[in-house]
Amino acid sequence: MTTRDRDAARGRRRVVVSGMGIICGLGDELDGVWSALCDGRCAIRPVTQFDAHGYRSRLAAEVASLPPPPGPLRENPRRLSRTDRLSLYAAEAALQDAGLLDAAEAASEPLVRDIGVFFGAGSGGMRNIELYRRAVAALRSGRSRRKPNPALLVSYALNTSTDLVAQCWNLAGPRRTVATVCTSSTNAVGLAFRAVRQGRADIVLAGGGDGLCELTFAGFNSMRAVDAEPCRPFDLNRRGLSLGEGAAFLVLEDLDSARARRAAPLAECLGYGHSSEAYHITAPDATGNEVARALRLALADAGIAPGDVDCVNAHGTATPYNDVAESRGIGIALGDRARHIPISSIKSMVGHCLGAAGAIEAVAAVRTLQTGWVPPTIHYETPDPDCPYDYVPNRARRSKPRTVLSSNYAFGGNNAALIFRRWEDG
Amino acid sequence: MNVAITGWGVLSPLGTTREEFAESIRAGRSGIAPIERFDTSAADSHLAAMLRGPVDYKRHIPPAHLRRMDGLSRQLAYVACEAYHHAGLPARNVPPERRAVVVGGGMNHTESIEQFFVSLLDEGPEGANPILFPGTIPNSAGGLIAIELECRGPNLTVTQKETSAEAALAVAADLLERNEADVVLVAAGESLTPVVFEGLSQLRALSRRRDGRQEGLWPFSRRRNGFVAGEGAAAVVLERADAPQAEGRPTFGRLIGAVECCRSCSPVKYPDDPNPMLRAVESLAGSAGCDPKAIAFISAAANSTRSLDACEAAAIREIAQRLGRPEKNLPVAAIKASVGEFCASGLTRVLAAVAALDSGCSPPLPYDRSGYDLEFGHLRLSWRDDPVAASETDFLHLASATGGHEMALWLKVK
Numbered sequence: 001m002t003t004r005d006r007d008a009a010r011g012r013r014r015v016v017v018s019g020m021g022i023i024c025g026l027g028d029e030l031d032g033v034w035s036a037l038c039d040g041r042c043a044i045r046p047v048t049q050f051d052a053h054g055y056r057s058r059l060a061a062e063v064a065s066l067p068p069p070p071g072p073l074r075e076n077p078r079r080l081s082r083t084d085r086l087s088l089y090a091a092e093a094a095l096q097d098a099g100l101l102d103a104a105e106a107a108s109e110p111l112v113r114d115i116g117v118f119f120g121a122g123s124g125g126m127r128n129i130e131l132y133r134r135a136v137a138a139l140r141s142g143r144s145r146r147k148p149n150p151a152l153l154v155s156y157a158l159n160t161s162t163d164l165v166a167q168c169w170n171l172a173g174p175r176r177t178v179a180t181v182c183t184s185s186t187n188a189v190g191l192a193f194r195a196v197r198q199g200r201a202d203i204v205l206a207g208g209g210d211g212l213c214e215l216t217f218a219g220f221n222s223m224r225a226v227d228a229e230p231c232r233p234f235d236l237n238r239r240g241l242s243l244g245e246g247a248a249f250l251v252l253e254d255l256d257s258a259r260a261r262r263a264a265p266l267a268e269c270l271g272y273g274h275s276s277e278a279y280h281i282t283a284p285d286a287t288g289n290e291v292a293r294a295l296r297l298a299l300a301d302a303g304i305a306p307g308d309v310d311c312v313n314a315h316g317t318a319t320p321y322n323d324v325a326e327s328r329g330i331g332i333a334l335g336d337r338a339r340h341i342p343i344s345s346i347k348s349m350v351g352h353c354l355g356a357a358g359a360i361e362a363v364a365a366v367r368t369l370q371t372g373w374v375p376p377t378i379h380y381e382t383p384d385p386d387c388p389y390d391y392v393p394n395r396a397r398r399s400k401p402r403t404v405l406s407s408n409y410a411f412g413g414n415n416a417a418l419i420f421r422r423w424e425d426g
Numbered sequence: 427m428n429v430a431i432t433g434w435g436v437l438s439p440l441g442t443t444r445e446e447f448a449e450s451i452r453a454g455r456s457g458i459a460p461i462e463r464f465d466t467s468a469a470d471s472h473l474a475a476m477l478r479g480p481v482d483y484k485r486h487i488p489p490a491h492l493r494r495m496d497g498l499s500r501q502l503a504y505v506a507c508e509a510y511h512h513a514g515l516p517a518r519n520v521p522p523e524r525r526a527v528v529v530g531g532g533m534n535h536t537e538s539i540e541q542f543f544v545s546l547l548d549e550g551p552e553g554a555n556p557i558l559f560p561g562t563i564p565n566s567a568g569g570l571i572a573i574e575l576e577c578r579g580p581n582l583t584v585t586q587k588e589t590s591a592e593a594a595l596a597v598a599a600d601l602l603e604r605n606e607a608d609v610v611l612v613a614a615g616e617s618l619t620p621v622v623f624e625g626l627s628q629l630r631a632l633s634r635r636r637d638g639r640q641e642g643l644w645p646f647s648r649r650r651n652g653f654v655a656g657e658g659a660a661a662v663v664l665e666r667a668d669a670p671q672a673e674g675r676p677t678f679g680r681l682i683g684a685v686e687c688c689r690s691c692s693p694v695k696y697p698d699d700p701n702p703m704l705r706a707v708e709s710l711a712g713s714a715g716c717d718p719k720a721i722a723f724i725s726a727a728a729n730s731t732r733s734l735d736a737c738e739a740a741a742i743r744e745i746a747q748r749l750g751r752p753e754k755n756l757p758v759a760a761i762k763a764s765v766g767e768f769c770a771s772g773l774t775r776v777l778a779a780v781a782a783l784d785s786g787c788s789p790p791l792p793y794d795r796s797g798y799d800l801e802f803g804h805l806r807l808s809w810r811d812d813p814v815a816a817s818e819t820d821f822l823h824l825a826s827a828t829g830g831h832e833m834a835l836w837l838k839v840k
Contacts, residue, residue: 055551180583194600221551277572282560293523
């Protein structure tokens, strides 16, 4: 019985990806970002947003130029945080890519539809809070007479970007903001997938956004979890992660809805699994058993076997602990299959975008299915015996995968995985 | 939807035990008082509903574990443990993989964020404290609860400002309905820290003493001029309702419906159109088990802001009509007058309503009925000594958040 037959038997709807939008250190346009990923370009550079002197690492994959807010929100850009701006941009790109904005424009009416917004948040508007706190400190110390702008506080709540996306395009469907840091947007996409599959929404704009802020930068530096050089996932000499920033959205849609409006599916979303390690607040369970459990839950949800997985878009943070636990988990969940498929980490190019990571990597997974190219893990030089798989070192690989597994793991012991399949009509 | 509350715990200005909290609710006490924990002299607002008195966290959490938790994580972990024990889970054989955790958070761990950032501001990169950093992440409480109670099932933290707790309940009910877990610990809470208070004050969300106006939280009153901030933590254990029924275990209420309605709205404004909430309630009323005649009262989102209360009053008027319940016959409870407004207040409100209805009353306003300057004459507010009929076993819970997210829950208590 095929997955499609099983879904039909269970009364489940099929869920397709009908549009995508992305902004990250490698660019703000899907094709451009994808070319850069396949070319193995690195966006990890010296930080420009704040003075990074004195930190272990001074590097991050920043978005070079912040795009202007979309039309309706252009009047008060100062109220918007960096995360808001990135998220709004990626959301608009995804809606455009799905043909939803064109349809609204053709009808000369705003996009008032029951489209849901499921958003994965990381640090939210923390950069604005930092600016506010610094302004307060300067005022109190007499270094400045300028009163801090209270508008900077609006984005303190992590769901602000979610609400802004909904406000901007009049999206009146279900709304969720998931805050599980590095798995936030994986979970947001997964929960959106479930909402569409169960018929709670026909279309959900699902993704995440996270702007770089000093608090997070200082935090990972203080924990010595960062590499002073651009990160080297799965390499024997890896020293830690490189932070990044960005946003990405996928339009998840019921297949019948996409067909009704003649939207071309980009891929099918097949499954989602999530679990908790209940082990340690920052360290993963080194055995890989807990990672494997999340992957198995996703496989079971998709109704596929380990042998059906053709490629893994890995979390691959380049911290010594994560990459070993993840490799072990992949080995446990996929068995011998793990030795025969490409496993790569795009964090080596776009950094760890935290709340946005899962969505950015999901976009890469879908693009992998569309193009047949697996992006490389760059900066990979020396194999680690504890990470014994094919990590697609330094050069993209043509492999035409049919099914890609994309997974993320977070502080708090939070694990999540998504499975996408190449769209084959029928 | 049919999920049962099989255990609960609460830390509130109204009490730090189930019994004390329930008694305070029934008696119509208020937790609102002048703020003593931090200096408010520079602000126009000076009141809040804040936790008081010591909490014996060690009763449930080892000291070594407490040391790595910030204030909010301690509170959430504590109430989760209370609910866990109340549900009798230590004696039951629920596999860790079938225990899920869903946390509803609002502003999240501002205490840790503030501590971390202050040392960073004062000392630069050298001042960044690696011990504090994990406490700044929004899902730290969820992770710590999972560790304390060995919950290896799904673990989600959701946030939607004032509707965070309701969103968490809906997510938890989904997990149970999809059979992803057998028990879900739902915890929701918020700590009122100086930075949150300052932010709310700067954004003019709080009731203020200014221009001869008084400060306070007066739902639906002409005097209302903003909300009074609150804090607290609450947790419930949710299970599919058939499980405790089959095993003869006690339940304390059942969530039989949850509907959200969302609309385009500025992140700093409450929705101003009552119709989406009306449609949400109509859709709930059509669900299995939701009998309008059984509603004892509506637990309103009312937080004493001009716009929210006006919109909700209009919605309640229509809801009462559509449910075939004359407005004057349907009490409206405004529990935030007792516990203050905070982002995850929804779960505290649910428990207050459950406790009140369980003892045969609707949660009363903590004021005298005479002299209350009600602006919306069609509403019948819930007052002390307002008993409910024995046939009225349900309540309708409404929640609204700035940004345009609203939820309606239908709960059955008896």
